[in-house]
Amino acid sequence: MTHQHHHSAPALHRAAAEGGTRGAELLRRAGCRPTPQRLEVLQALGGGEHLTADELYERVRGAVPTINPSTVYRTLEVLEDAGLVRCADLGAGRMHFELARGHRHHHVVCRVCGAVEHLHDDVLAPVAAGVTAATGYVLDTEAEILLPGRCPACADAGGTRTETI
Ligand SMILES: [Zn+2]
Ligand SMILES: [Zn+2]
Numbered sequence: 001m002t003h004q005h006h007h008s009a010p011a012l013h014r015a016a017a018e019g020g021t022r023g024a025e026l027l028r029r030a031g032c033r034p035t036p037q038r039l040e041v042l043q044a045l046g047g048g049e050h051l052t053a054d055e056l057y058e059r060v061r062g063a064v065p066t067i068n069p070s071t072v073y074r075t076l077e078v079l080e081d082a083g084l085v086r087c088a089d090l091g092a093g094r095m096h097f098e099l100a101r102g103h104r105h106h107h108v109v110c111r112v113c114g115a116v117e118h119l120h121d122d123v124l125a126p127v128a129a130g131v132t133a134a135t136g137y138v139l140d141t142e143a144e145i146l147l148p149g150r151c152p153a154c155a156d157a158g159g160t161r162t163e164t165i
Contacts, residue, residue: 050088053069053072
């Protein structure tokens, strides 16, 4: 039985997805000048997806045709420094960007199709307690854990061993 958490979108996500004045306000409060490319990158992440820099470039290019990949990288660095965006390691060579969240969260990643779900501490607390009981080690409170597996759809599709990551 998997435990899935479906939170209503956090305020940051709503403001980012809305873009325009709300997005500009978000950037100003974080100490960033609201440029079109920053607004577009925030908006692209506002849906709560985990996107690579290349995927973000493809999306932002629709709205800002003059943008180039290095601008997207620089924009992501600025947004990361401002605490609005974070980089999540979703396994071998899969660096993804997502909007920052107020709390730590872990990822369960489908190694067949790449789908991602968030897991929160309530799910992993018994695991952490088990690790401490078995080894005496206390897990770092800031550490985020990546769990590879198969999503419900791919598990249903039945034991194909095609691995994409
Ligand atoms: Zn899958
Ligand atoms: Zn995430």
